[in-house]
Amino acid sequence: xxxxxxxxxxxxxxxxxxxxxxxxxxxxxxxxxxxxxxxxxxxxxxxxxxxxxxxxxxxxxxxxxxxxxxxxxxxxxxxxxxxxxxxxxxxxxxxxxxxxxxxxxxxxxxxxxxxxxxxxxxxxxxxxxxxxxxxxxxxxxxxxxxxxxxxxxxxxxxxxxxxxxxxxxxxxxxxxxxxxxxxxxxxxxxxxxxxxxxxxxxxxxxxxxxxxxxxxxxxxxxxxxxxxxxxxxxxxxxxxxxxxxxxxxxxxxxxxxxxxxxxxxxxxxxxxxxxxxxxxxxxxxxxxxxxxxxxxxxxxxxxxxx
Amino acid sequence: xxxxxxxxxxxxxxxxxxxxxxxxxxxxxxxxxxxxxxxxxxxxxxxxxxxxxxxxxxxxxxxxxxxxxxxxxxxxxxxxxxxxxxxxxxxxxxxxxxxxxxxxxxxxxxxxxxxxxxxxxxx
Numbered sequence: 157x158x159x160x161x162x163x164x165x166x167x168x169x170x171x172x173x174x175x176x177x178x179x180x181x182x183x184x185x186x187x188x189x190x191x192x193x194x195x196x197x198x199x200x201x202x203x204x205x206x207x208x209x210x211x212x213x214x215x216x217x218x219x220x221x222x223x224x225x226x227x228x229x230x231x232x233x234x235x236x237x238x239x240x241x242x243x244x245x246x247x248x249x250x251x252x253x254x255x256x257x258x259x260x261x262x263x264x265x266x267x268x269x270x271x272x273x274x275x276x277x278x279x280x281x282x283x284x285x286x287x288x289x290x291x292x293x294x295x296x297x298x299x300x301x302x303x304x305x306x307x308x309x310x311x312x313x314x315x316x317x318x319x320x321x322x323x324x325x326x327x328x329x330x331x332x333x334x335x336x337x338x339x340x341x342x343x344x345x346x347x348x349x350x351x352x353x354x355x356x357x358x359x360x361x362x363x364x365x366x367x368x369x370x371x372x373x374x375x376x377x378x379x380x381x382x383x384x385x386x387x388x389x390x391x392x393x394x395x396x397x398x399x400x401x402x403x404x405x406x407x408x409x410x411x412x413x414x415x416x417x418x419x420x421x422x423x424x425x426x427x428x429x430x431x432x433x434x435x436x437x438x439x440x441x442x443x444x445x446x447x448x449x450x451x452x453x454x455x456x457x458x459x460x461x462x
Numbered sequence: 463x464x465x466x467x468x469x470x471x472x473x474x475x476x477x478x479x480x481x482x483x484x485x486x487x488x489x490x491x492x493x494x495x496x497x498x499x500x501x502x503x504x505x506x507x508x509x510x511x512x513x514x515x516x517x518x519x520x521x522x523x524x525x526x527x528x529x530x531x532x533x534x535x536x537x538x539x540x541x542x543x544x545x546x547x548x549x550x551x552x553x554x555x556x557x558x559x560x561x562x563x564x565x566x567x568x569x570x571x572x573x574x575x576x577x578x579x580x581x582x583x584x585x
Contacts, residue, residue, distance in 0.1 A: 360549060361545070361549065364545030364546075364548055364549060365545050367545070367565070368544075368545055368565070371565055371566075371569075372565075373565070373569075395549075395552045395553065398552045398557045399545075399548040399549050399551070399552040400548075401557070401563060402540075402543045402547075402548040402551060402552070402557070402558060402563050403543055403545065403548050403563065403565055404541070404543075404563045404564035404565035404566075404569055404570075405565070429557075
């Protein structure tokens with residue numbers, strides 16, 4: 157009950173003529189923290205209720221909200237007390253990591269932190285209503301710290317979100333450009349997803365290295381999974397074809413959607429250097445022809461065996 | 463250092479071993495054209511595996527060497543262009559149009575053999 161004693165101390169001080177500003181603030185903050193700790197249960201419940209009322213965190217069950225609310229509340233009060241937001245920041249990151257996959261939005265996170273700020277401010281109004289002067293000074297101590305906490309939590313959430321997005325982009329980039337060897341001297345490069353200039357460039361480098369490593373003679377690039385293409389990317393494709401030729405490999409492009417075909421023709425991209433075939437199967441057959449493989453039809457094989 | 467030009471049956475093999483100065487390039491051009499004539503070669507392999515860069519002068523010179531050899535009755539294959547070089551050349555718009563290319567010496571020889579065989583077969 158050290159805090160209570162201190163609190164009584166400062167309130168006595170506060171009614172008597174103004175104390176030294178610095179000392180006063182620290183003492184006020186202590187009193188404030190003590191108040192928040194004493195009323196932990198009601199304030200926490202009040203906050204959880206306000207969250208449900210405001211239709212925030214709909215992706216979570218009330219029990220989950222309450223347990224997270226408890227943890228946030230305690231961290232919040234600790235941050236107020238110590239003035240250090242690091243623990244809270246770490247907790248906010250951790251929390252974000254858990255709730256982002258469940259579809260919790262930025263406005264909800266900011267919303268609940270601001271709600272907590274409001275709930276606590278209300279309880280302070282309630283407590284110090286009788287003494288506007290003291291209330292003012294308590295708020296002076298509370299508001300900057302509370303704002304700082306709100307900013308910290310919001311920023312942590314957004315940063316975590318960005319980190320997840322970056323990570324996913326990286327994963328997509330790595331996953332989506334495999335260079336596969338299907339036969340001696342024959343590579344397949346299926347491209348899935350949007351091609352931008354950077355990716356097209358990366359693709360070119362990767363393919364040229366693979367041509368050398370696998371001693372490829374024919375490369376089939378399948379762009380069935382590419383939704384759209386612009387003139388910069390089309391030119392990259394042309395460059396890719398020409399660079400492959402310089403290394404002694406010919407490129408067959410398959411799976412052009414009608415949209416892409418129209419775009420290429422409308423843009424007037426010079427496609428004379430490109431060999432294109434309708435689908436991947438046709439592309440592989442064409443490649444095998446170029447490599448001198450002849451696959452007899454099954455019936456012919458049967459005939460031969462007979 | 464002059465570029466060595468070796469005779470291998472019907473073919474000539476020229477291996478560029480280091481970056482060439484402009485004068486060496488011109489010298490190389492003359493040497494090769496002269497050898498193609500004197501050996502009555504049917505094919506030329508230009509091996510550039512050792513080059514880690516090619517500027518526009520060199521790439522144009524190589525292209526004109528290929529065209530010159532063709533006028534003298536020999537098909538030319540440039541072999542061993544490195545991935546980085548290929549990428550850089552294409553970005554500069556130097557695509558060695560009309561010149562045969564192959565991955566390496568072995569591929570180049572195979573290509574020339576298939577080409578000359580076809581001709582003698584009359585196919």
